[in-house]
Amino acid sequence: MIDFSEKICCSEVRVKIGREVLGELDSLQGKKGIVHPRTLRTQLKADLDIEIEDGERGKDISVAMRIVDELLSSGFTRGDYLIAMGGGTVLDVTGFSASIFMRGLNLINVPTTLLGMVDAAIGGKNGVNYRLAKNMIGTFYQPFMIVEDLSFLDTLPVEEFRRGMAEVIKYALVLDKELYDFLSLNHDSIMKRNQDVLEKVIYSSVKDKLFVVSEDERETKGVRIVLNFGHTIGHAIEAGSDFKVPHGLAISVGMVCEAKIAEEMGYAEEGVVEDVLWLLQLYGLPISMDQLNAKVEVERALKSMLMDKKRRGEETLMPFPTRIGNWRSVSVPNDTLVSFSKQCLGGN
Ligand SMILES: NC(=O)c1ccc[n+]([C@@H]2O[C@H](COP(=O)([O-])OP(=O)(O)OC[C@H]3O[C@@H](n4cnc5c(N)ncnc54)[C@H](O)[C@@H]3O)[C@@H](O)[C@H]2O)c1
Structure with missing residues (x-):
């Protein structure tokens, strides 16, 4: 124990x-x-x-x-x-x-x-x-x-387990390169729920989250926002589907879109998006809207995104991966966010 x-x-x-x-x-x-x-x-x-x-x-x-x-x-x-x-x-x-x-x-x-x-x-x-x-x-x-x-x-059920893995992968991508490597190497034993390997994955995730929360319990110091990676667009997808798309799957696509925005805006090193896609795919998580098998109303999704708690006037504060295991927060103009999100969600 x-x-x-x-x-x-x-x-x-x-x-x-x-x-x-x-x-x-x-x-x-x-x-x-x-x-x-x-x-x-x-x-x-x-x-x-x-x-x-x-x-x-x-x-x-x-x-x-x-x-x-x-x-x-x-x-x-x-x-x-x-x-x-x-x-x-x-x-x-x-x-x-x-x-x-x-x-x-x-x-x-x-x-x-x-x-x-x-x-x-x-x-x-x-x-x-x-x-x-x-x-x-x-x-x-x-x-x-x-x-x-x-x-x-x-x-x-395996589908519930997979959705939990989306949050584990989130920690790996923005906070924990060692966890990223561990997840890359131990897919089979994790999905077979080998106890020792699972204990390590859960321990690392709990430690990562507790560390962030101990730095910024009330989300006032700009640190806890990192836990929101993939969630700005993920929440929008949930809302746009009338909450038919489960949270874990929505943030999986959300992480892909947000990593792409980070790369296009020049905050993420080259290769980050590929690394994000690779790990999510390894765990059978969706990386694009068509893999969600649900109707998502893009306009409704975007409207809900602009009501996000992280929005500050004309900008939205987002945690972007810079390289695997690292991140920074960026104030993204809402226009930019909307146009990148439209591209990613498949709207016009
Ligand atoms: N407070 C926070 O920081 C925080 C963070 C993330 C998510 N959440 C909230 O958590 C909720 C989602 O949690 P969830 O994904 O655990 O969903 P859930 O509580 O709805 O559980 C998912 C399903 O798993 C079943 N289940 C639970 N334990 C089981 C077990 N041991 N074996 C078989 N089936 C089992 C449940 O009956 C349910 O059908 C959302 O409401 C979300 O807002 C809160």
Whole structure:
């Protein structure tokens, strides 16, 4: 088992990664409540068991308030523990409830998808969808502990696994050349979910994200933006398809388009785009719009892109790869962004 901690602003976040590591939670003193989807049964002993609907429909303010109600009626206080066990959607809604209950009780994230393990469980962002907007309401709230039990991945469908790999590849491309090389050399064992190799991939991803978050927890110092690589265009693709294109696939194409823009604008070294394409293809991820097999309305995608949180007046702040494992942030004029994106998304 890998066991380490990272200081993020004012809290120490403890991380445990390995197989069958859930037993680590038995030694906690205090009441334990667990939130999980109906489909995910657990042997974990808890004082309170809350079943919720998973997927985006469960990421609703009413679900967050139901969790709060159940904690209240079971007499939980701030010293107790709330365990979020599930994919990113379950972690997001539970994290939000934990942060607002009595101004915060101890949150433990137990991600059960690869995306949850390498991304959603880490960094302290949570949220619920509200009035058709994703993650409209939420807080920054660091978990007390993150327990990544690799045995959950045994049952994860290959397509969900692949989508999680898109975020892993993102870290490799902009933050971690060593991870890029490792992913290049170990494709077969990773896709076969060899435990030792997976542990290394997940550990590197968690470390990369935690490092960024420890430098810029609230996204105010221009560092956390790196995690947004591929996401400006990726989110646009999601919106343009009415959220039919899954996030991991959308950011895969988003990373290709953004790397191309970086190269065309002269920020990325020659060869970066080929390296991006090569690794995404190796993992069976889409590199162009026609591989998404979904209708994406380009005008709608572009409109949504201009409403991105990273937009600053007439410009959009974007993290660009400069060479594999390195990046810089660039303010891109919106006109330039729109015309490059149109080319990449196939609009006129
Ligand atoms: N807070 C953050 O920093 C952050 C970062 C990235 C993504 N997110 C959020 O995460 C969500 C996406 O997360 P996700 O991809 O994990 O989706 P998800 O939670 O919808 O889970 C995907 C699917 O996998 C199933 N599943 C979960 N664990 C399983 C297991 N062990 N075996 C078999 N099936 C399993 C679920 O039932 C679901 O159908 C989005 O809402 C996104 O906004 C948050």
